[in-house]
Amino acid sequence: MESLLDTALDQAEKLVREVSALLLSDMEGREIITKSGDANFVTEIDLMVQEKVIKGLCGILPNSNIIAEETKANDFTLGKYTWILDPVDGTTNLMYGYKYSCIALGLVADGIPYAGIVYNPYLQELFTARKGKGAFVNGRPIAVTGSRTLGDSLITFGTSPYDKGKADETFRVTKNIFLKCRDVRRSGCAALDICNVAAGRMDGFYEMELQPWDYAGASVVLEEAGGCITDWDGNSLSYVHKASAIASNGHIHRELNNILRDK
Numbered sequence: 001m002e003s004l005l006d007t008a009l010d011q012a013e014k015l016v017r018e019v020s021a022l023l024l025s026d027m028e029g030r031e032i033i034t035k036s037g038d039a040n041f042v043t044e045i046d047l048m049v050q051e052k053v054i055k056g057l058c059g060i061l062p063n064s065n066i067i068a069e070e071t072k073a074n075d076f077t078l079g080k081y082t083w084i085l086d087p088v089d090g091t092t093n094l095m096y097g098y099k100y101s102c103i104a105l106g107l108v109a110d111g112i113p114y115a116g117i118v119y120n121p122y123l124q125e126l127f128t129a130r131k132g133k134g135a136f137v138n139g140r141p142i143a144v145t146g147s148r149t150l151g152d153s154l155i156t157f158g159t160s161p162y163d164k165g166k167a168d169e170t171f172r173v174t175k176n177i178f179l180k181c182r183d184v185r186r187s188g189c190a191a192l193d194i195c196n197v198a199a200g201r202m203d204g205f206y207e208m209e210l211q212p213w214d215y216a217g218a219s220v221v222l223e224e225a226g227g228c229i230t231d232w233d234g235n236s237l238s239y240v241h242k243a244s245a246i247a248s249n250g251h252i253h254r255e256l257n258n259i260l261r262d263k
Contacts (some may be wrong), residue, residue, distance in 0.1 A: 005081075005107070005109060005114065005115070005130075006130070008060045008061050008107075009107065009115050009117070009128075009130060011056075011060045012056075012057065012060055012083075012105060012107075012117055013117055013126065013128060015053060015056040015057070015060070016053065016103050016105060016117050016119045016126075017119060017126065019049055019052045019053055019056070019103065020049075020103050020119050020121040021121070022045050022048055022049050022052075023045060023049070023088065023094060023101055023102075023103070023121050023122075024121055024122070025045065042070055042091065043088070043091060043094060043095060045088060045094065046069075046070055046087050046088045046091055047070055047087075049087035049088055049103060050068050050069070050070045050071075050085065050087035053068075053085055053087060053103070053105070054066055054068060054085070057083050057085075061081050061083075063080070064080060064081040064082065064083060065077065065078075065079075065080055065081065065082040065083070066082070066083045066085060067082060067083070067084045067085065067212060067213065067240075068083075068084075068085040068086075068087065068213065069085065069086050069087060069211065069213045070087060076212075076240040076241075077240065078108050078111045078239065078240060079111075081107065081108070081109055082107070082108040083105060083106070083107055084105070084106040084107075084108065084212050084213050084216035084217070084239060085103075085104070085105050085106075085213055086103070086104040086105075086191060086211075086213035086214060086217075087103060088101055088102075088103065089101060089102050089103075089104045089189050089190060089191040089192070089213075089214060090102060090187075090188055090189030090191075090192070092161070092188055093187075093188050093189060098188070099122040100120075100122070100187055100188065100189050100192060101120075101122075101189055101192075102118050102119055102120045102121075102189060102191055102192050103117075103118070103119050103121075104116075104117075104118045104191035104213065104214070104216070104217040104218060105117040105118070105216075105217045106213075106216030106217035106218075106219070106220060106239070108216070108239055112131065113131070113216065113219060113220050113223075113239060114130065114131045114220070115128075115129060115130045115131065115217075115220055116128065116129045116216070116217035116218060116219065116220035116221040116224075117217055118191050118192065118195050118217050118218050118221060120192055124138075125137050125138060126138055127142075127195040127198065127199070127218070127221045128221070129198075129220045129221040129223075129224035129225070130220075130224070131220065131224070132224075133224065134224050134225075135198055135220075135221045135222070135224035135225035137195075137199055142198055142199040142200065142221075142225050143198075143200060143225050143226050144197060144198060144200055144203075144222075144225050144226045144227040144248075144249035144250065145200045145203050145249045146249070146251065147203045147249060147251060147252060148251045148252070149251075149252065149255065150177070150180050150181045150204075150252050150255045150256060150259070151180060151181065151182065152182060152203075153181050153182055153203035153204055153252050154181070154182050154183055154184075154185065154202050154203055155177055155181045155182075155183075155184050155185070155202065155203060155204045155205070155206070155256070156184065156185040156186065156187060156193045156196070156197075156202050156204070156205045157170070157174055157177075157184060157185075157186055157205060157206050157207060158186070158188075158190050158193070158205075158206070158207030158208075158210070159171075159186065159207070160207060160208050160209045161188075163209065166208045166209065169208065170207075170208055173206075173259065173260050173262075176259050177206075177256070177259055177260075180259065181203075185202070190205070190207060190210055190214045190215065190218070190245075191214060191215070191217060191218040192218075193205045193218075193247075194215060194218035194219065194221070194222050194229070194247045195218050195221050195222070197222055197227055197247050197248065197249065198218070198221045198222040198224075198225035198227055199225070200225075200249075203248065203249050203252055204246070204247065204248035204249065204252055204253075204256050205245070205246070205247040205248070206232075206244075206245065206246045206247070206256065206260060207244065207245050208232075208244050209242055209243070209244060210242060210243060210244070210245045211242045212237075212238075212239050212240055212241070212242070214245075215229065215237060215243075215245055215247075216239055218247075219237065219247070222247055226249070226250060227247060227248060227249050227250055228247070228248055228249075228250040228253045229245060229246065229247040229248075230245075230246055230253070230257070231243045231244045231245060231246070232244040232245075232246060232257065232260050232261060233261075234257060246260065
């Protein structure tokens, strides 16, 4: 199985790099569609990226399952090789030319999160990881920070913009975290935030609700870099359900979790 998957993942990394050129194209004149929620958008670029990546993945691992953000009828099961795709994480950033978006792709094999591929075309940074083989950016090994306390930590967070009913709780806990940590950031791209924790550029990340495509690829990168990711109750993420998420260097995980749960 391993050699088959390694070959498939090499091809998938190349595919993601090639398709990512679409994120660099001009948004002027591109169609923008509002989905359910106050700030839930899909652009013509999201749809084009998804179509091209899915077509490529079908050739790389025929008969594999593909769960993708812009697919209306996903098969949320992990009984066979399953790709989990966010064609553009950070769509609002893309719409505004903020240049902090990515293609995020995870692979689950035998029910186990096996690999992650996250590409930021603006910085030409390819985050990759395969279970038991470490995490990398552009082929260079990465690792989480050694920060032991929240007071020494830089924290990034998400605001679940599609459900603004979560705003009060999100900003209540964020104030508590801000008062105890070094500083906070909010970028609008969960996959890159988690990868930046993996690369030692942040110490932790949290959000009240993420979909599987938001975290699937990045979570493998984080864990292979020595980090930890759970929901706010400390449980492992399922990869088929939306969930709250805490991603950290591992050392501050309990302290961050306790504040989020008001312990």
